[in-house]
Amino acid sequence: MPKLVLIDGSSYLFRAFHALPPLSNAAGEPTGALFGVVNMLRAHLKEAPDYLAFVVDASGPTFRDDLDPQYKANRPPMPDELRAQVEPMMQIVAAQGIPILRVSGVEADDVIGTLALQAANDGIDVVISTGDKDFAQLVRPGVQLVNTMSGSKLDTDESVVEKFGVHPGQIVDYLALMGDKVDNIPGVDKCGPKTAAKWLGEYGDLDAVIANADKVGGKIGENLRAALPRLPLNRQLATIKTDVALDEAPSDLALRERDVESLRTLYARYGFNQALKELDGGASASIAEKEPGAARGRGFTSAPSDLPAPVPDAALSAPGEYECVLERAQLDVWIAKLRAADEFAFDTETDALDPMRANLVGISFCVEPGRACYIPLAHDYPGAPAQLPRDATLDALRPLLSDPAKKKLGQHGKYDLHVLRRHGVDVAGYADDTLLESFVLEAGLQRHDMDSLAERHLGYETVKYEEVAGKGAKAIPFGHVALDDATRYAAEDADVTLRLHRVLKPKLEALPGQLSVYRDIEMPLVPVLERVEANGVLVDAAELRRQSADLSRRMLAAQQRATELAARSFNLDSPKQLGQLLFEELKLPALVKTPGGAPSTNEEALEAIADQHELPRVILEYRGLAKLRSTYTDKLPEMVNPETGRVHTSYHQAGAATGRLSSNDPNLQNIPIRTEDGRRIRRAFVAPQGRVLLACDYSQIELRIMAHLSEDAALLRAFESGADIHRATAAEVFGKPLDEVTSNERRAAKAINFGLMYGMGAFGLARQLGIPRGEAQDYIALYFSRYPGVRDFMERTRQQAKERGYVETVFGRRLYLPYIASRNQGQRAGAERAAINAPMQGTAADIIKRAMAAIDAWLAAHRDRALMILQVHDELVFECETGFLDTLLPEVRARMEGAAQLRAPLVVDAGTGANWDDAH
Structure with a gap:
């Protein structure tokens, strides 16, 4: 059956602009939105539809403006950086030979709706490429919606009901009830998606909702009745016209011959290097971290401008052939294949996201792209086929998995190492990880999950977890998934991982500095972090409970004091009530605004007015106490693993673009260290009987790196x-002898030392020190006069960042800076600050990672006597036998201080104690 693709061009341009980084070409012209649209076009062209049209809004008013003069009246003007990309977008679309449609008096939605129904009536399959929910009203047999950015699809009545809770025929009424802030259509106040779907499910359509409005109780019923006069107009505005008089029929929209020379000129100008290769017949690949456990994320993110998303190689984007292994003879055949392969990918499926508690449900392997197997071990749904016994299967696989000479690769493999270790298999020879390959290549991107990687690098749409296991309340454990579906999903994990490695590996090999970061820093750290996480840390639950009780008492006291100051009771946790009290009743100045322009009550806003009234300070105190209680003192005892009796955090190597490790579940890197309450929480991290904690912290490491880089x-x-x-x-x-420096002068020097590394200017320094801005500017000028090398380094770094689009650490890690040439002064200034700070923060991250690997290697022979249990910023914490401390400390210090050879030597401060706070 012939196929028509209708692209909602206006929607995609805006969505790409807001979703993707503000990339720019070598000339500084913005390209981010353009990049997203071009990738979307290439994805559709790859499918070779019979008919294709790019539909955009025409200029001037439409019939909806006649119906309601306030329609879309509150939309801000198009940002200059977006406006600059409209014309090149249209030039590229035209050069691709794609018909462009714009019709005066109606919106692009109406043109698309008219063509969609005409084509469906003519027996043509229709795909509407959009992210706009309004188009759900058009879904019917032969008409489907595809969001190329997210990969989601609406193609049946059931899929629309699943997403919105109403049928396609009810979508217009659904939209009328909710209204649309973007289009300035006021709906029923406080009526959200669930309420609108509930009313339509109960009454059928908008007319029936209106007729039964008096039966709806409560405040929402009052709101409905107040909105009744408006609802029929809302329905008119939300209805997509399907009878627009058009000059083109669907059959007139065949793709025309593309203008290769124009495309070549445009792609070269805007830096779309991979698209250029495609024009010249080159082949390549598109992107995507397998999230812990069974679930996998999906998303669309653009690559840095010199690493654009490539065109998929046919061999790496074709469907795979997968085998479900149920017999010992099949297993033996696969073990032989794995032994014969130079490398193989593997992946585990489990029953939980927490790797320290997850049970193995199955394991998959792949030895060549497109051929993989799944070995189910614990699928226990009614009628499930007999499976190989788990222990015997793992015994058969253990020699292979524990062989350091056999190269294995995975996607976020640290999770799989945990799971297999829990089941008695210590994996050795873990050589490559596609999450880390992607992260080192494209650290500035938000997503490195496997689904996103597959989409970007392979042009391959993976099977979603919810497709096989459901989602929300209807989700089932992976062990209850039918084996056919489980095999299709799980074997694909291993297959796509191997395919991705085949694409990402040569990219890394083409960048020696990046390859060194990956091979020498990131990959050696994977098993180290797995061991640190598995070691865990002992917490004193009774101490935490005592602290929770104390925090609760102080929170109550703060609440009572706030009530006294306000002369009435109010909800301290309600920003709305607090804003009304502070800015309307107490008439305090609203110095900080929300993005929407309303007075803010966030921490910055309260700090700004804390000197004008006692209440903001009391609120800040209350919030600080509440956060400590909810995040740590109440939560940590609940997170103790019942099997180990310890708390096990999870470290993420791809968590920050600079390479810094981040931790979560629990996040141990955000415990306040400068407050007594924060230090009290650290006292609850304790050593077992007969052991002590050793804390080793780099002294002023980023300043030392600054001295090294600036010389x-x-x-x-x-x-x-x-x-x-x-x-x-x-x-x-200040031109004084050391012994004459005052405490205030030292404080000012400390603020300058650290502030300059983070791009602090005179305004920020003045606010931090509580001095006039002119005096702060004099301090900075004095500093640069005494340290001219620092000033020269900062200026040199800014210039290099603008020329190259990235900065590097001492070890070659790159951080891309897409905003460095932005026309927006705020964005550009932020990128310049990052350009100066990232080499120092990133180098510090590289150094402690190198130190951890070196220390872990030494600890291998002493694991019964000492454990590395925590990494927090520039600090490592160990637990060791009391009698082993004198041996451990000098070995740790030597490896930390020897992790890099800087012009300003590294120095490590160390302390010991029965708990983490005492060890500082």
Whole structure:
């Protein structure tokens, strides 16, 4: 059957602009939205539809403006950076030979709706490419919606009901009830998707809802009755016209011959290098971290401008052939294949997201793209076929998995290493991880999950977890998934992982600096982090409960004080009530606004007015206490693993673009260290009987890296002297002997030392020190006069970032800066600050990762006596036998201080104690 693709061009341009980074070409012209649209076009062209049209809004008013003069009246003007991409977008679409449609007096939606129904009536399958929910009203046999950015699809009545809770024929009424803030259509106040779907499910359509409005109780019933006069107009505005008089019929929309030379010129101008290769007959690949357990994320993100999404190679984007292994003879055949392969991909399926508690349900392997197997081990639904016994199967696989000479690869394989270790298999020879390959290549991107990687690098749409296991309340454990579906999903995990590796590996090999970061820093750290996470840390639950009780008492006292200050009771947790009290009743100035322009009550806003009234300070105190209680003192005891009696955090190597590790479940890196309450929480992290904790922390590592990179003689001298660096800096800046520096002068020097690394200017320094801006500017000028190498380094780094679009750490890790040439001054200034800070923060991250790998290797022979249990910023924490401390400390210090050779030598401070706070 012939196929027509109708592209909602206006929608995609806006969505791409807001969803993707603000990339730019070498000339500084914005390309982010353009990049997203071009990728979307290439995806549709790859499918070779019979008919295709790119539909955009025409300029001027439409019939909806006649119906309601306020329609879309509140829309802001198009941003300049987006406006600049409209014309090149249209040029590229035209050069591709794609018909462009724009009709005066109606919107693009109406043109699409008319063509869609005409084509369906003519026996042509219709795909509407859009992210706009309004089009759901058009779904019917022969008409489907596809969101190319997210990969989602609406193609049946059931799929629309699943997404919105109403049928396609009820979508217009659904939209009328909810209204649309973007289009300035006021609906029923406080009527959201669930309420609208509930009313339509109960009464059938909008007319029936209107007729039964008096039966709806409560405040929402009052709101409905107040909106009744407006609802018929809302329905008119939300209805897509399907009878627009058009010059083109669906059969007139065949693809025309493309203008290759124009495309070549446009792609070259805007830096779409992979699209250029495609024009010249080159082949390549598109992107996507397998999330822990069975679930996998999906998303669309653009690559940095010099690493654009490539065109999929046919061999790497074709469907795979997968085998379900149920017999021992099949298993033996696959073991032989794995032994014969140079490398193989593997993946586990489990019954939980927490790797420290997950049970193995099955395991998959792949030795060549397109051929993989799934070995189910614990599928227990009614009628499930007999499966190989888990222990015997793992015994058969153990020699292979534990062989360090056999190269294995995975996607977020740390999770799988945990699961297999829990089941008695210590994996060795873990050589490659596609999540980390992607992260090192494209650290600035948000998504490195397998689904996103497959979409970007392979042009391959993976099977979604919810497709085989359902979602929400209807989701079933993976062990209850039918084996045919489980095999299709699980074997694909291993298959796609191997395919991705075949694409990403040569990209890394083409960048020696990046390859070194991947091979020498990131990959060696995977098994180290797995061991640190498995070691866990002991917490004193009774101490935490005592702290929770104390925090609760102090929260109650803060609530009572706030009530006294307000002279009435109010909900301290309600931003709305707090805003009304502070800004309307107490008439305090609203110095900080929300993105929508309303007065903000966030921490910054309250700090800004805390000197004008006591209440904001009390609210800040209350919030701080509440956060500590909910995040740590109440939560940590609940997170103790019943099998180990310890708390096990999870570290993420791909969590921050600079390479810094992040932790979650629980996040142990955000415990406040500068407050007594934060330090009290650290006291609950304890050593077992007969053991102590050792905390080793790099001293002022980022300042030392600054001295190394800037080669400033005075700064290097300050470190070489071994003196207090902030006192030494104050002595330089204020021209005094060290012993005459005052505490305020040292405080100012410390603020400058750290502030400059984060791009702080005179305004920020003045606010931090509580001094006039002119005085702060004088401090900074004095600093640069004494440390001219630092000033030169900062200027040189900004310039290099603008020229190259990225900065690098000492070890070659790159951080791309898409905003560095932005026309928006705020975005550009932020990128310049990042350009200066990232090499220091990223180098510090690289150094501690190198130190962890070196220490872990030494600890291998002493794991019964000492464990590495925590990494927090520039600090490592160990648990060891009391009698082993004198051996451990010098070995750890030597490896931490030897992790990099800098012009300003690394120094490690260390402390010991029965708990983490005492060890500081």
